[in-house]
Amino acid sequence: MDQPTPTARLLRAAVFAARVHAGHRRKGDAAEPYVNHVLEVAQILAEHGAPEDAILAGLLHDTVEDSDRDPDPITHDRLVAEFGAEVAGLVAEATDDKSLPKEARKALQVRHAAGRSPAAKMLKLADKIANLRAIAASPPAGWDHARRVEYVGWAGRVAGGLKGANPALDALFETTYRAAIAALAAEA
Ligand code: ZN
Numbered sequence: 001m002d003q004p005t006p007t008a009r010l011l012r013a014a015v016f017a018a019r020v021h022a023g024h025r026r027k028g029d030a031a032e033p034y035v036n037h038v039l040e041v042a043q044i045l046a047e048h049g050a051p052e053d054a055i056l057a058g059l060l061h062d063t064v065e066d067s068d069r070d071p072d073p074i075t076h077d078r079l080v081a082e083f084g085a086e087v088a089g090l091v092a093e094a095t096d097d098k099s100l101p102k103e104a105r106k107a108l109q110v111r112h113a114a115g116r117s118p119a120a121k122m123l124k125l126a127d128k129i130a131n132l133r134a135i136a137a138s139p140p141a142g143w144d145h146a147r148r149v150e151y152v153g154w155a156g157r158v159a160g161g162l163k164g165a166n167p168a169l170d171a172l173f174e175t176t177y178r179a180a181i182a183a184l185a186a187e188a
Helices: 006-020 034-047 052-060 076-083 085-094 102-115 118-137 145-162 167-187
Strands: none
Touching: 006 034, 006 052, 006 076, 034 052, 034 118, 034 167, 052 076, 052 085, 052 118, 076 085, 085 118, 102 118, 102 145, 118 145, 118 167, 145 167
């Protein structure tokens, strides 16, 4: 087959992600289909001049982490075969090591942020933007005010290390972060 066009490759990643996440829902009250989240991350990247591989990785960024209990989990090698080493590498950078406790994973995200490649920084920043929007619009059931404040603060600390790769995305994060802080303050 000929080399796929960028649009065909993008749609192949979208369909791939939709299939992997077919049974997954967001934690928020609205329990949105999980694929809505990865589409939003990819859209944020596309609208802010991110490279094509980062946009594809945006679509695929949770496929490895969220399929680990599936009968046919998505592996790094599978992503390399389907979408190339660059995209698979970005997904690997966005995948937390689930063998570690949650607090350790969160601390590592802060520690590793500044050393990431520019495309990985953009991907992680777009992911945090989408998550902050979700925390404000449809917080996870059972997350009290303090837990949401803690999450927003942590996202801000991770983002501190991710800045500098894409000024437009940095600005969007800042706006989204301030809006989340204001919304939480108004509730308190
Ligand atoms: Zn995500």
